[in-house]
Amino acid sequence: MDIVMPDLEGRAAVLDELICERARLARDPRYDGRFFIGVLSTGIYCRPICPAPTAKRSNVRYFPSAAGAAQAGFRPCLRCRPEIAPGTPAWNGTAATVGRALRLIGQGALDDGSVEDLAERLGVSARHLHRLFLSHLGAPAVAVAQTRRLEFAKQLVSDTDLPMNQVARASGFQSIRRFNDTFRRQYRRAPSKLRRTRTSWPRAAEGQYVFRLGYRPPFDWDSHLAFLAARAILGVEEVRAGTYRRTFALQGLQGTLEVRPRPRSHAVEARISFSEPSLLLRIVTRVRAMFDLGADPATVARHFRGDPLLAPLVRKYPGLRVAGAWDGFELAVRAILGQQVTVSGASTLAGRLARRYGEPLTLSDRGGLSHVFPAADDLAEADIAGLPAARADAIRALSRAVLRGEVDLASPVLTDHITEALLRVKGIGEWTAQYVAMRAFGEPDAFPADDLVLRQMAGNGVPLGRARLRDRADTWRPWRAYAAMYLWRGAAERSTRGATRTTRRTDAPFPASQGVSRRAKPRFLEA
Secondary structure, eight states: OOBSSOOTTSOOSSBOHHHHHHHHHHTOGGGBTTBEEEETTTTEEEOTTOOSOOOOGGGEEEESSHHHHHHTTOEEOTTTOGGGSOOOOOOOGGGHHHHHHHHHHHTTHHHHSOHHHHHHHHTSOHHHHHHHHHHHHSSOHHHHHHHHHHHHHHHHHHHOOOOHHHHHHHTTOSOHHHHHHHHHHHHSSOHHHHHHTOOOOOOOOTTEEEEEEEOOSOOOHHHHHHHHHHTOOBTTEEEETTEEEEEEEETTEEEEEEEEEEGGGTEEEEEEEOSOGGGHHHHHHHHHHHTTTTOOHHHHHHHHTTOTTTHHHHHHSTTOOOOOOSOHHHHHHHHHHTTTSBHHHHHHHHHHHHHHHSEEOOSOOSSSOOEEOOOHHHHTTOOOOSSOHHHHHHHHHHHHHHHTTSSOTTOSSOOHHHHHHHHHSTTOOHHHHHHHHHHTSOOTTOOOTTOHHHHHHHTTTSOOOHHHHHHHHGGGTTOHHHHHHHHHHHHHHHHHHHHHHHTSSOOOSSOSOSSOOTTOOOOOBOO
8 A cells, every 4th residue: 555645755755665664674763653554464553663573574564544554454552552653744735634634533523523514614525525534544534533532542541540431431432331342342352451461651640640642753852842931921831840831721620731751752741630531632632732743854854955044954953843832812812912022021921911810720739830821701801901002902802702703713723714813803913813823723834924033034134025035935835834933943043142142141032951941031022
């Protein structure tokens, strides 16, 4: 079977069996999650990095997804654990529909809804969506959703002490009987029996869960963490000792999150404190998006390697991701606060907003987390002091538009309707809309062309006009969001060098140190 995806060297439009074979024999982690290996002699499917003895070529079949392997009758390997592999990379063209469908499925679109409903949300027919899934994933959408549920259930069985009825509910099964039957068919044993075979798993306190989430190397964790640290909202987010921490609220319940790297495993570790297990899959899905764990850095690097502006940055900072956001509304408010001010100034304003209008954190915290960011109904009529009137009006207008359902910032996929609705909010322009598309919706081709720093970097210090920058950025499609991240990284590097020469201190928003302090005061404009 040929898998529709470019190879890492860009030599072909199809990832063929020869490339799969080379990646399998080399156990190449760059291909982890890009395809799966079915072994005929055992009836098991594995990741390319599986440490088990290499099977004979005649006994191997390749599949573009875990769901495709499961559809063919193979069961998951208990050694390499396909459930923690990086997600399927996003495609472009007609397959962008598949990428958006996967995001919707990740948010539970097929837990209660039908394929017809999913297709309608994507603006295609159910028949066309079925063809796309078979072409790109080797399995229909329903099978992909079921595999997703089973993979998460397997992770809960292996990595938590949740009772099986809660495992079933958390992974989207409507009944414990259906969960047990499906699990036995897939793994050839009951979930309780599989749990008894585990030798070790991350220990966690009651109400706390630890997940290992894979990515394709390389991953420039230092740069990703520094970007988030510079924009951290005081009391809501912080970075300590190489770990990102934050508060959140979901369906009226508070929680906290910690994410730290596990580079030897090509994974991050997410530690979640939350009282309702049924929402864990939704939380883990957000973490994956926030840290761009489904990215394919080799494809992005190949696309930029001939560009004189971006190629040196890609070589210096391999695996730079697009920093996502926990919540679309929070990011949009933060973006409004960031209009025409420094990064540190916007973070200070956001922290004041959180302390005044957000809920105090009711969970105990050993660090600096104290509040949950305010929701739209907290800000719709708020008397927001300390801001220019126009910016306070924009925050209230956005909050009211969200409450009226005119702007859906909770959607897992961006639509033209959402962008148009954002732009109709007085005080929100193209920069804010593109910034939200890039970070809240994970659109890889979003590009805030009005950004002053991007214009300066593209003009080598002399700001390009917006139209010229858009023309220049056309060559970076379909990865303009990654181009923006690299240009911001390059600008921060220049700022750091200048600060070191003149003041002997580092205050750029992308400091190289992993242990970034929230007391750093970056002087850096995003707009």
